[in-house]
Amino acid sequence: MTVTVTFELDGESVTVETRPDQPLRELLRESLDAKQVKSGCESGRCGVCTVLLDDTVVKSCLTPAPKVDGRRVRTIADIGTDEDLHPVQTKFVDNFAAQCGYCTPGFVLATVDFLENTDEFDREDAKKAIKGNVCRCTGYEKILDAIETLDEETDADRDSPLGTE
Amino acid sequence: MTREAPGTDSSRSIQASRETAEQPPSKRGVGTATKRTDIASKVRGTAIYGSDVSRPSTLHAAVLRAETPHGTLRTVDTTAATDCDGVVAACSRSELRGFFDDRIRHVGDVIAAVAATDRETAYRALEEIEYDVIEHEPVFDAATAVQAGAPIVHENQPDLKQHRQHPIEVTNEEYVNNIDDYHAYQHGDVDEALNTADHVIERSYTTPRVSHCNLDTHCCIASWTDDQLHVETTLGNITQAQEELGDFLEIDHDSVEITVPPTPSSSFGGRSLPKFTFEPVAASLSERTGRPVRLEFPRDVEFLAGETRHKTEWELTMGVTDDGEITALQTSVIADTGGYPNGVGHIVLSNGRDRPLDMYRIPNYEYEGVSVFTNNVPAGEYRGIGVTQGTFALESHIDEVARTVGMDPLTFRSRNLLEEGEDRSNGRGPIDTSGVTECLERGQRTFERITDDRSSSSNELVGRGVALGTHTTGSGAGDGRDVSEAELTMRTDGTVTAKTAGVELGQGSDTVMSQIVAHEVGVPPEAVRVERFPASAALDDSLGAVASRSTYLIGGAVRDAGTQLSSTLVDRISTALDCSPADVRIDDGTVHTDRSTVSISDLLEEEITVVGRATADDAPASYGAHFAEVVVDPGTGHVDVRTFVAAQDVGFAINPKMVEGQLEGAVLHGVEFAICSELRADNGIPENSSLADYSVASPVEMPNQLECEIIESAERSGPYGAKGLGTPSLPPVAPAIGNAIRDAIGNRITNPPATAERVFFAMAGRDFDEEVPVDE
Numbered sequence: 001m002t003v004t005v006t007f008e009l010d011g012e013s014v015t016v017e018t019r020p021d022q023p024l025r026e027l028l029r030e031s032l033d034a035k036q037v038k039s040g041c042e043s044g045r046c047g048v049c050t051v052l053l054d055d056t057v058v059k060s061c062l063t064p065a066p067k068v069d070g071r072r073v074r075t076i077a078d079i080g081t082d083e084d085l086h087p088v089q090t091k092f093v094d095n096f097a098a099q100c101g102y103c104t105p106g107f108v109l110a111t112v113d114f115l116e117n118t119d120e121f122d123r124e125d126a127k128k129a130i131k132g133n134v135c136r137c138t139g140y141e142k143i144l145d146a147i148e149t150l151d152e153e154t155d156a157d158r159d160s161p162l163g164t165e
Numbered sequence: 166m167t168r169e170a171p172g173t174d175s176s177r178s179i180q181a182s183r184e185t186a187e188q189p190p191s192k193r194g195v196g197t198a199t200k201r202t203d204i205a206s207k208v209r210g211t212a213i214y215g216s217d218v219s220r221p222s223t224l225h226a227a228v229l230r231a232e233t234p235h236g237t238l239r240t241v242d243t244t245a246a247t248d249c250d251g252v253v254a255a256c257s258r259s260e261l262r263g264f265f266d267d268r269i270r271h272v273g274d275v276i277a278a279v280a281a282t283d284r285e286t287a288y289r290a291l292e293e294i295e296y297d298v299i300e301h302e303p304v305f306d307a308a309t310a311v312q313a314g315a316p317i318v319h320e321n322q323p324d325l326k327q328h329r330q331h332p333i334e335v336t337n338e339e340y341v342n343n344i345d346d347y348h349a350y351q352h353g354d355v356d357e358a359l360n361t362a363d364h365v366i367e368r369s370y371t372t373p374r375v376s377h378c379n380l381d382t383h384c385c386i387a388s389w390t391d392d393q394l395h396v397e398t399t400l401g402n403i404t405q406a407q408e409e410l411g412d413f414l415e416i417d418h419d420s421v422e423i424t425v426p427p428t429p430s431s432s433f434g435g436r437s438l439p440k441f442t443f444e445p446v447a448a449s450l451s452e453r454t455g456r457p458v459r460l461e462f463p464r465d466v467e468f469l470a471g472e473t474r475h476k477t478e479w480e481l482t483m484g485v486t487d488d489g490e491i492t493a494l495q496t497s498v499i500a501d502t503g504g505y506p507n508g509v510g511h512i513v514l515s516n517g518r519d520r521p522l523d524m525y526r527i528p529n530y531e532y533e534g535v536s537v538f539t540n541n542v543p544a545g546e547y548r549g550i551g552v553t554q555g556t557f558a559l560e561s562h563i564d565e566v567a568r569t570v571g572m573d574p575l576t577f578r579s580r581n582l583l584e585e586g587e588d589r590s591n592g593r594g595p596i597d598t599s600g601v602t603e604c605l606e607r608g609q610r611t612f613e614r615i616t617d618d619r620s621s622s623s624n625e626l627v628g629r630g631v632a633l634g635t636h637t638t639g640s641g642a643g644d645g646r647d648v649s650e651a652e653l654t655m656r657t658d659g660t661v662t663a664k665t666a667g668v669e670l671g672q673g674s675d676t677v678m679s680q681i682v683a684h685e686v687g688v689p690p691e692a693v694r695v696e697r698f699p700a701s702a703a704l705d706d707s708l709g710a711v712a713s714r715s716t717y718l719i720g721g722a723v724r725d726a727g728t729q730l731s732s733t734l735v736d737r738i739s740t741a742l743d744c745s746p747a748d749v750r751i752d753d754g755t756v757h758t759d760r761s762t763v764s765i766s767d768l769l770e771e772e773i774t775v776v777g778r779a780t781a782d783d784a785p786a787s788y789g790a791h792f793a794e795v796v797v798d799p800g801t802g803h804v805d806v807r808t809f810v811a812a813q814d815v816g817f818a819i820n821p822k823m824v825e826g827q828l829e830g831a832v833l834h835g836v837e838f839a840i841c842s843e844l845r846a847d848n849g850i851p852e853n854s855s856l857a858d859y860s861v862a863s864p865v866e867m868p869n870q871l872e873c874e875i876i877e878s879a880e881r882s883g884p885y886g887a888k889g890l891g892t893p894s895l896p897p898v899a900p901a902i903g904n905a906i907r908d909a910i911g912n913r914i915t916n917p918p919a920t921a922e923r924v925f926f927a928m929a930g931r932d933f934d935e936e937v938p939v940d941e
Binding site for chain 2: 092093108138
């Protein structure tokens with residue numbers, strides 16, 4: 001049994017066939033070639049498949065694909081551009097927050113969502129914000145460094161934490 | 166292409182290093198926190214990893230894996246599977262190419278495999294395969310498996326085309342069956358020394374089976390062109406992998422070509438070499454179908470067939486004098502290799518044997534180690550092979566010994582440390598650069614500064630612990646057999662392409678190489694592009710990105726090439742400008758003389774290619790002193806690592822920020838080893854083979870406060886004084902935490918991970934595992 005879904009993916013409308021039980025991650029990666037959405041586990045633990053669904057962080061391996069019908073999905077491809085990185089990406093670059101980088105899109109998206117929904121925070125809050133994402137390389141320290149420095153910057157620019165919008 | 170005779174390059178390289186070690190390098194390349202060259206693609210999500218790669222007309226593979234740990238396949242019928250729509254081929258185990266017999270040796274072993282037009286069809290077809298297996302008595306305990314009468318998993322030392330298999334002579338009469346590897350060694354007279362010691366302390370330690378949990382799961386695409394096999398997959402040790410795969414598939418080494426995807430992902434040893442039920446299966450299906458075949462491990466298979474750290478059991482007996490001098494150490498270790506070897510059983514054992522002698526003065530020493538086949542999931546490489554396990558046992562034991570003698574554990578260690586220039590007790594020459602004393606002093610100073618003002622509430626138990634660790638840089642004994650070459654080409658636009666055997670697995674090696682070129686030649690690091698040369702190239706390198714050799718040895722080759730390129734470039738420029746080479750200064754891609762300032766691209770008319778070479782004539786040891794403070798909840802046994810200080814000698818930090826990143830990553834893997842992770846099994850069936858059930862460290866488990874102290878001992882044989890970092894930084898982490906837990910609760914957990922239940926029982930002097938036994 002297949003169902004047809006129409007949704008906005010990174011600013012463009014797409015219509016695609018899926019199955020009721022197909023995870024969004026699989027639909028994105030295999031039917032829409034959105035390889036920027038990574039695949040790591042099937043249990044929602046690692047967070048490499050994180051996307052924003054109507055600007056809220058979800059793990060696309062646990063999200064049934066039909067659920068996105070009529071909604072808006074943003075992946076890392078819609079965060080910043082090569083010429084003009086999103087402030088979160090800039091801080092990840094400046095703070096050496098990526099090593100192998102496989103988890104990085106998920107962390108960037110989780111951080112974007114965190115800043116969207118947070119006014120003031122400290123390192124402990126940042127830890128809680130990213131504890132649903134796994135990184136095997138960095139020990140999380142430099143990711144937390146990146147997020148911490150965003151606190152200072154985004155205070156001045158709180159109106160548009162999503163940067164490129 | 167310029168090329169010098171082997172030998173002369175490396176001696177010059179060493180000479181150059183000496184000079185630089187004495188004079189701090191300028192800040193134009195090395196020694197600075199240069200941004201990673203690959204960072205933009207990683208934060209933007211445009212980097213393409215192994216599991217992202219797709220190729221035209223590729224078939225998808227699925228593998229039918231054993232649910233029983235030990236048996237003989239009598240029949241495998243793939244007819245119905247072959248008849249499924251979309252299935253192109255189905256192979257039984259015996260139809261796969263290579264050394265596959267009819268025996269099933271672990272849960273997850275391969276029974277059959279299917280290639281189909283899409284993955285779902287391939288997995289559905291597996292359900293159509295019928296097979297009949299005669300079950301055999303399994304054996305899960307390595308100490309049992311090695312004894313007479315144990316079920317046979319493999320004949321001793323089977324020929325499975327593992328690299329570096331060596332002849333063994335087993336002198337222990339109790340070690341009879343399932344022997345993967347064996348090492349025995351002694352110097353001095355241990356029995357006599359233990360008889361006359363003031364104190365003899367004996368204790369056993371067990372370390373767990375743990376998984377790398379690389380997030381990018383194993384994925385390969387195999388294809389054949391005539392008799393040439395091509396495999397695209399993330400592997401760190403490509404030359405060795407091609408040889409092993411060729412031997413296993415019974416084809417020439419030259420007929421195997423392995424390439425890595427555009428962006429390789431993390432390894433931690435888990436992607437160093439091929440795996441029995443991975444590349445050979447894809448290669449067989451591709452040969453059968455004549456099409457490229459993609460095989461990807463689902464996450465649970467990562468735990469079943471992706472290899473783990475060897476589970477080990479140690480018995481340590483140490484003799485000491487009243488005033489804290491080690492007089493003897495007797496060590497025995499049994500390592501669980503699981504159902505198949507990965508060629509590193511011998512490294513587990515040799516590291517267990519040699520590393521204590523890189524650290525301490527041990528005049529009388531006896532060591533015996535055996536690695537044993539069982540029906541558990543296969544073990545293999547994992548960051549700090551054997552040394553992570555051995556250091557846990559040794560540094561835990563030293564802590565106990567110091568307490569017995571009534572000495573502060575730190576003072577006890579200092580009393581017995583080998584000093585720089587002092588010969589090792591096994592006669593293996595002196596320690597050249599150590600840095601361990603500075604690690605201890607600076608680490609302790611920082612640790613005390615952080616922890617001194619801490620007060621603890623009455624309802625929490627606070628403990629502090631320290632551990633040392635060491636590991637050698639590179640793959641072997643520093644006997645000159647390990648070499649690396651690098652080719653640099655400067656184009657007329659002033660950019661440089663560096664071809665090396667390195668694999669950028671996230672550790673930052675490409676950035677380090679570009680820094681070295683930038684430093685030597687005077688171009689910006691962004692002007693340097695680092696590429697991997699294929700194994701078929703005329704350039705020499707046998708090991709690639711393993712054994713913490715990238716910066717040390719590959720970096721040495723790049724530096725050697727960089728000095729040649731610099732000198733050729735200066736000659737060309739001085740000719741073009743009609744000035745003396747001494748008057749030419751190149752900085753940031755710009756040529757400065759007394760008379761003019763021009764860019765390299767304005768002067769260079771022909772490209773320059775040079776080859777550099779470095780030889781591992783040494784295997785310098787890198788040292789770390791790590792300090793932990795834990796808080797234990799007496800109501801639950803939960804351990805919180807509150808403070809951690811990792812003081813690590815790296816020789817020279819070519820990129821200090823990336824060095825910190827390596828250290829912080831090592832602390833994560835060590836914290837897991839100490840308090841979180843264990844692949845539990847019930848009758849050989851892993852019980853927690855998902856990331857939801859298997860505990861990996863989140864930021865919450867990481868230390869609340871983590872400080873890295875980078876010590877630079879200026880290793881004379883490494884580029885700019887650098888030596889290995891990735892491996893040596895891990896071993897001290899877990900014992901430092903274990904010793905802190907001991908300090909907090911008064912009893913020792915000898916079988917990490919120190920989970921809350923184990924700690925809770927230990928607080929009352931009870932053993933959780935004896936009272937609540939886990940089947941295995």
